[in-house]
Amino acid sequence: MKYAKVNGKKVEAKPKLRGICTNCSQEMVAKCGRVKIWHWAHKSRLHCDPWWESETEWHRNWKNNFPVEWQEISHKDKASNERHIADVKTSHGLVLEFQHSLISPAEVESREQFYGNLIWIVDGNRSELDKGHFNLGLSGPIQKDPLAYQISWYGRSRLLQNWAESKVMVYLDFGDEILWRLVLYNSQKKTGAVGPLSKKAFIEDCLNGYPIRVSKLEE
Incomplete structure (x- = not known):
């Protein structure tokens, strides 16, 4: 911690x-x-907290984008008294979870149900090949407003598949100035859609309590 x-x-x-x-x-x-x-x-x-994972510099760098009083907030379910530590919980009630390690679909679902108003930010550089496979699979754009690209997955890892069933917003962070929201993914066809958003814009919206914006392709 x-x-x-x-x-x-x-x-x-x-x-x-x-x-x-x-x-x-x-x-x-x-x-x-x-x-x-x-x-x-x-x-x-x-x-x-059984949901806690060992922290990396990646975790710390993300947390440092937000006020100290928003970081590592103990969150309690009033009905069950179950308690967990949110990586960041804003004053607007939004929980941000920064996920580096592998996580089971069952735990993804449990966390989403527990926190409710949750956004995942997933470390896309956990595997050294995932960023290359992601860039190789990008094509499009297939939609201009909001801007979306088709993604085909050629790698062995289950980076996209592991998050395909999430019921909340999932953003992939490959260490660039752009985050990629996983809009949808078909695990059988290994294709889906992703939308880009600047990391700066994402952080600004979280800080200000605004709905997370989307990118558009200007005519």
Whole structure:
């Protein structure tokens, strides 16, 4: 985790610090080694949120686009008392989950039901070949307003297939200034449609609480 509470305030990990988990209130220790990104870990070594994944610089870079008070927010279901930590939850009620590791369709569905107003941002560079396969498969555009391109998938990975059944917006981040929304994908035909949007525009809309805009092809 990026943050723990120290003397009642959200603080990033620093050597020798001790803190309290913002989700379960258990003791946290700062992990500040030379290899992994500095982070907080539960002293018991058992994370209170089974949905949590080890953070990368990619996670941190995304979180840093948003105010500290929006990052790592404990979200509780009032009916079940189930509790999870949202990567970012804006003051407008939108949850952003930054997903690097593989995730099962069942967990995708569970998170979407739990958070409701959710958008996924998926790390497209987890596999070193996925970006190349994505660019190779792009053709079009097939629609001008909103702008959409056909995508054919030639790679072995299941990057698009894993997110084909999502009920919320899914954006693929290949490390460029453009995000690609996965509009639809047919797993049998291995074809679908994606729409581009500048990362800057996406972040601005999230910060301001606006509906996420779409790109158009000017005549």
